[in-house]
Amino acid sequence: MKIAVLPGDGIGPEIIAQAKRVLDVLRQDGLPIEMEEAPLGGAGYDAYGVPYPEFTQKLCREADAVLLGAVGGPAYDKLDRPLRPERGLLAIRKDLNLFANLRPAILYPELANASTLKPEVVSGLDIMIVRELTGDIYFGQPRGIAVNELGEREAFNTMRYSESEIRRIAHVAFGIAMKRNKKLCSVDKANVLETTEFWKEIMIDVAKEYPQVELSHMYVDNAAMQLVRNPKQFDVMVTGNIFGDILSDEASMLTGSIGMLPSASLDQNNKGLYEPSHGSAPDIAGKNLANPLATILSAAMMLRYTFNQEAAAVRVEDAVKKVLAQGYRTADIFEAGCEKVTCSGMGDAVVAAL
């Protein structure tokens, strides 16, 4: 089980350290886990002058899975666009063909009060957001900032999806729906954008191969509203790269904190990159305050999706449930009556629970 570990920037190294401790426990208990580290994002720029260095690329290509912290930070925001940390993240997703991004928003019962929504709105929540990750306006050409024919500067990006790109993510989403409650909601803006009108057409076509799945469609603006009005109407949601980026951050707050939302980014063969859905949180970096649970839960997803180690994945998830039941809380999910712990303190608790 060869894992490339990319701590990244900001809180990345702090949260990755805790996930590594969890994997160390599993290794001591017999899983053949090998971990090797490499820099990505700002750390890549600092070490090699580029956000996705060749050294990192080679390690990730050779590994079975990649565990990533987060990238980015104010120190790098003034760099030329191709050198910025976020470009490193997009590059690795594209390079490894990680087109299927799974972002499960699950509310642990103990955190019902940590959500900013009323407990009855979110209790029992279990949504899987399937986000297409290597297409859309993120990668579409042409893009840029240029002077137009009137001599004025203008900026442009291109929303683009090919039929095969939509088909393959549709199959992933329908496959997941088949294993869950056989309900899939495809989110688009087909009333305005041709790209997503086409998306909807292909979703309807692929649905013929999954007659047991009930497919519905929703415009993205309505979906954003419904996610806070009545999130439990959703089971599996599938959408494009940009809408999925936004809706998954929104869904994270249903679970109490963005520090709770893990993710898996998979290729056709379930090789995957696993990372929390949140960013490098520069405001709390270096203070040992970050919530490491999204990263630890991402490691659990890695055990499940890439390594087929369901029992080990459940063991990690159960350990997370246990520490929450024991009342341990990082600052982002803290409530009165609980015990506030640091990032490494939460790691201690999870290791003890394991």
Ligand SMILES: NC(=O)c1ccc[n+]([C@@H]2O[C@H](COP(=O)([O-])OP(=O)(O)OC[C@H]3O[C@@H](n4cnc5c(N)ncnc54)[C@H](O)[C@@H]3O)[C@@H](O)[C@H]2O)c1
């Ligand atoms: N996958 C990634 O690597 C990724 C994702 C999103 C943003 N980013 C980058 O991160 C930087 C900061 O972006 P941002 O501020 O918009 O988003 P962010 O997710 O880093 O932070 C948003 C807010 O959530 C809090 N937060 C995030 N993760 C947390 C955790 N684990 N525990 C407790 N609190 C947490 C932060 O303190 C902040 O207040 C930017 O450079 C951005 O490009 C990277």
Ligand SMILES: CC(C)[C@H](C(=O)O)[C@@H](O)C(=O)O
């Ligand atoms: C940092 C950024 C490139 C990234 C994205 O937009 O995909 C992030 O927001 C995410 O959700 O993983």
Ligand SMILES: [Mg+2]
């Ligand atoms: Mg995002």
